Amino acid sequence: MSFKIGLLGLGTVGTGTAEILLSPEGRHPLVQELEIYRVGVRDISKPRDVQISKEILTTDLEAIAKDPEVDIVVELLGGLEPARSLILKAIAHGKHVVTANKAVISRFAEEIYDAANEKGVYVMLEAAVGGGIPIIQPLKQTLGVNRIQAITGIVNGTTNYILTRMQNEGADFADVLADAQKLGYAEADPTADVEGFDAADKIAILASLAFGGRIKLEEVYHEGISKVGAADIAYAEKLGFVIKLLAVAKQMTVAPNQPEQLQVRVHPTLVPKQHPLASVSGVYNAIFVEGDPIGQVMFYGRGAGAGPTASAVVSDILNIASILKTVSQPPTPILHPLLACTHQHYCQIAPMDELVTRFYARFLTNDSPGVIGHLGTAFGNQGVSLESVVQTGFQGDLAEIVVVTHDVREGNFRQALAEIRSLEAVDSIASLLRVL
């Protein structure tokens, strides 16, 4: 028996996927039964890094999604369209789908999973979060009995690669981004990586799986790394932190009888050097899950790149193939409850003002006596207590003051900042970061 794969896309991840499928030796025996039947690309004449016969290449992607011979459509195009429409078309034609496309899933999960459930087909997405790291299936299956309290992740390889090289080598942002693009880590439009959109897509997916409800992507707060400067990386280091782009989904503490609320957010964060996430470097991702009764568990591995991502893609194909082998008349309308998606309601997301966290802020001020006192008074007026205040040096004529707060409600902290901005001695707030 063989399972026919319709591959949409033969770029970084598509090529990695084809390489695995074409070299089954030493892998699970079922890989031998997976056949690359058709491959859809934009440009047939483009040289390819993998041996795919020209006869199976096509630019007619819709024909693959509709082909009665195809069992599993593997969408590795990226972008929203035509990826979304092709996924829906494949489902409508009774195909199972494997995708690495977090942008499509985080926006159109409802439409896609409703269609898939109706048709009795699977839509699998292990590659969409954390690349090769198993995190989707563990949340659905192995950790399924836990009450998840929080997920804190480094889920974007490009930005972690950039921040790591800026920290270790003092490298320039633009040069490192160009390297991440060459290595195949970055999205087609790297703004998605740099400005935190990609991480927001991923944490929305993880939050949905962990907390059992749908997430509206527009309610996920996100900030990228483009404003993180060398000065902040250096001060963070001196204070005992590293700066990471964290994606967080966390259950809020609410009063009894109040509806459950989640925080779902992405932002650069000062991570204490002793925290397990602080040592996650380069393209590596890690997802730190806290739940009851499991406690703390961390998933770590390569979050981007051809091979690792393809490992997740092919494992999804294998999962589907193994189910198809055990049913006589695929597709079966009864879906495996631990592989299908059954969410019906939307999670309630708390506004950022309600977040309680520590902050790091860097101020540029006149070098006049009493400035630190004025800052302290403005913070005190809003009940913000300070863990440390240091005058770190000068930028031209301006003094540079770095403050780290104790835990504070974000709304109060922002009110204090509004008061500080109006102080005559304060030139500007050069940066503002949250602290884990």
Ligand SMILES: NC(=O)C1=CN([C@@H]2O[C@H](COP(=O)(O)OP(=O)(O)OC[C@H]3O[C@@H](n4cnc5c(N)ncnc54)[C@H](OP(=O)(O)O)[C@@H]3O)[C@@H](O)[C@H]2O)C=CC1
């Ligand atoms: N790169 C990575 O490390 C990771 C990527 N992902 C996700 O995997 C997916 C694929 O990413 P990646 O492999 O990097 O992307 P690439 O840009 O390297 O490859 C995209 C492929 O899709 C084809 N394609 C794109 N649009 C069309 C279209 N309109 N019609 C026909 N063919 C099209 C391209 O054809 P052609 O070759 O002819 O140009 C190319 O083969 C994305 O959703 C991405 O977010 C997930 C995890 C990690």
Ligand SMILES: N[C@@H](CC=O)C(=O)O
């Ligand atoms: N551009 C993404 C690719 C994987 O999802 C990243 O850098 O993590």
Ligand code: NA
């Ligand atoms: Na994964």
